[in-house]
Amino acid sequence: MNALVRVMPALPGTLRRSSRMVERSVMVYRRTWMIIVSGFFEPLFYLLSIRIGFGALIGEVTVDGSLIDYAEFVAPALMASAAMNGAVYDSTMNIFYKLKHAKLYETVLATPLSPTEVAAGEILWALTRGLLYSIAFLICIVALGMASSGWILLAVPACVLIGFAFAAMGMAVTTYMRGWSDFEFIPAATLPMFLFSATFYPISSYGGWAWAVQISPLYHGAALVRAAALGDASWGIVGHVTYLVVMAGVGLAIAGRRLGTLLRA
Amino acid sequence: MASAIASLAVPDPSHPPVIAARSITKRFGDFEAVRGIDFDVARGECFGFLGPNGAGKSSLMRMVSSVSPVTSGELHIFGMDPATNGPAIRARMGVVPQTDNLDQELTVEENLVIYGRYFDLARSQCRDRARELLDFVKLADRAGSRVEPLSGGMKRRLTIARSLMNRPELLLLDEPTTGLDPQARHVLWERLYQLKEQGVTLVLTTHYMDEAEQLCDRLVVMDHGLIVAGGTPRGLIDEHATREVLELRLAASDRSGVAQHIGDLAVRVEDLPDRVLVYTPDGDEALARLRAAGVHPLGSLVRRSSLEDVFLRLTGRTLTD
Known part of the structure; x- marks a missing residue:
């Protein structure tokens, strides 16, 4: 509590300084806006493949005793996975390049910004980008008729939270990377998560291994987006949100501290 | 150009020193890069650190730029302790690092504008200062260019322009002319001299003796993390040669x-x-x-x-x- 009181008055300044990193990214992407636009095609292709392929093949499935369209079951999980992938990419490769090769943070730390503000600013940018992609994803879901509830709008903030958790943790992990070859480990973590987070079939299918699935942060992200998409409110949501908020907080704390030790030696 | 740097502080001998260091050390694991040194830098003077590679100059500069904490000893800049007032100190200081770390993803002008934004300057102010400073360092015609194709001398000048965006009272330059051709060095010296005339306190490291003689009012010679001699360039020559x-x-x-x-x-x-x-x-x-x-x-x-x-x-x- 004491620490919180000390931090509070400084918060507006911190937020403003962090937002400078977002401003820089906007400056960079102003010229390369096509990169951002290209991100809109990813959800479209994903969803089309489900709609055309699986949807027709599988039809309806039973989840927790109720019958739903398979495409409606999978689409939210894909949206959550896309949020994860975008955040991980932004916070690992991009951050590593700026940290080790462009020496960007070295430059910025000669100004009044602190390492934590830099970390927060970069994550804020990852979230801004994630927000745009999530909106695009949502538009595609609705356009392809894969949504049945108006609550699906809440899938967007849910994806921002997923992005926050993964971007913070991704950045924390990146501060430990020694070279580009270390990035080979990232798909080794994200691919199993993508496949085994109750993304393509309900958690009940895992039988006695359900507890292992629940370790995966993407499981909580997908469950959250799915709950929004199906308009399915339950106490489980609190658990999912808590898991992701804690992950974001821990990631941010580690990233800020590690950037400090790396750049302030 | 006058307006971009004219408002900088004027030397005033009654002021306390801009930098005061008392037996500061810097240790990296077992290696002691700076082994207890004392010095004061007065407002408006140009102070030089001379020394061979590995003498501890850069470690010292990083401590003074309030980026790297001192291992022991007391360091005060503008009368403040970097450990507790880092952001406030850095707000009044300009830093030219040893290797240019310009933002490769931005243009020449954008490099200056965003740097001003890091210091919380208004956007219009950033653009005005960027234009003035590009004139000052003779890069106005390259404003829209990317950083990558610039020559070494141009990059160095841009880095100096960038360090002036917040109108610093104290400018730290780590080997400002290393790797530049004679023409580029002379242009830089000219600019640094102008800044000093306008009252900016300059602290630089170099291993070029002519640079130190040209620019520095006072200097110290560092070796193995210690100050081995100090004084005016002429005084040092008289004393040690x-x-x-x-x-x-x-x-x-x-x-x-x-x-x-x-x-x-x-x-x-x-x-x-x-x-x-x-x-x-x-x-x-x-x-x-x-x-x-x-x-x-x-x-x-x-x-x-x-x-x-x-x-x-x-x-x-x-x-x-």
Whole structure:
């Protein structure tokens, strides 16, 4: 509590300084806006493949005793996975390049910004980008008729939270990377998560291994987006949100501290 | 240009020192890069750190730029402690690092604008200052260019322009002209001199003696993490060298008797593989004595001694890294 009181008055300044990193990214992407636009095609292709392929093949499935369209079951999980992938990419490769090769943070730390503000600013940018992609994803879901509830709008903030958790943790992990070859480990973590987070079939299918699935942060992200998409409110949501908020907080704390030790030696 | 830097502080001898360091050290694991040094930098002066590679200059600069904490000792900048007032100190300081770390993803002008934004300047102010500073460093015609194709000298000038965006009272330059051609160096010196005229306190590291002599009011020589000498450039030369140096190329048989022939005019004789240096108050007279003794050098040169002689005297001729 004491620490919180000390931090509070400084918060507006911190937020403003962090937002400078977002401003820089906007400056960079102003010229390369096509990169951002290209991100809109990813959800479209994903969803089309489900709609055309699986949807027709599988039809309806039973989840927790109720019958739903398979495409409606999978689409939210894909949206959550896309949020994860975008955040991980932004916070690992991009951050590593700026940290080790462009020496960007070295430059910025000669100004009044602190390492934590830099970390927060970069994550804020990852979230801004994630927000745009999530909106695009949502538009595609609705356009392809894969949504049945108006609550699906809440899938967007849910994806921002997923992005926050993964971007913070991704950045924390990146501060430990020694070279580009270390990035080979990232798909080794994200691919199993993508496949085994109750993304393509309900958690009940895992039988006695359900507890292992629940370790995966993407499981909580997908469950959250799915709950929004199906308009399915339950106490489980609190658990999912808590898991992701804690992950974001821990990631941010580690990233800020590690950037400090790396750049302030 | 005047308006971009005219408002910078004017030297005032009654002010407390801009930088005050008392037995500061910097340790990296077992290695002690800076081993307890003291110095003050007064407002408006140009203060230099000279030393061979690995002397601890850069570690020292990083501490002064309030990026790297001191391991022990006391450091105050603008009367504040970097450990607790880092952001406030950095807000009033400009930093030119040893290697240019310009933002490769932005244009020349954008580099300046975003840097001003890091200091919380209004966007319009950033654009105005960027334009003024690009004029100041003669890069106005490259405003829209990417950073990558610029020459080394241009990048250096841009880095200096960037360091001036917040109108610093104190400018730290870590080897500002290393790797530049003579023209580029002279343009930089000119600019730095102008800044000093406008009252900016300059602190620089260099291993170019001519640079130190040109720019610095006072300087210290560092070696192995310690200050080994300090003073004005002229004072250091007077104290640690003689007025003149007689450089001789001699036949091998003539080398041994040099000191003897010149006698009391040879304060110190240094026997190098390619030549013999005689440190003396009067080079011409020393040479005359040598000739009178029947020694005829293959080549000879009488020159004023320079900071380089002081530097080599104090830090030795052995390569340090």
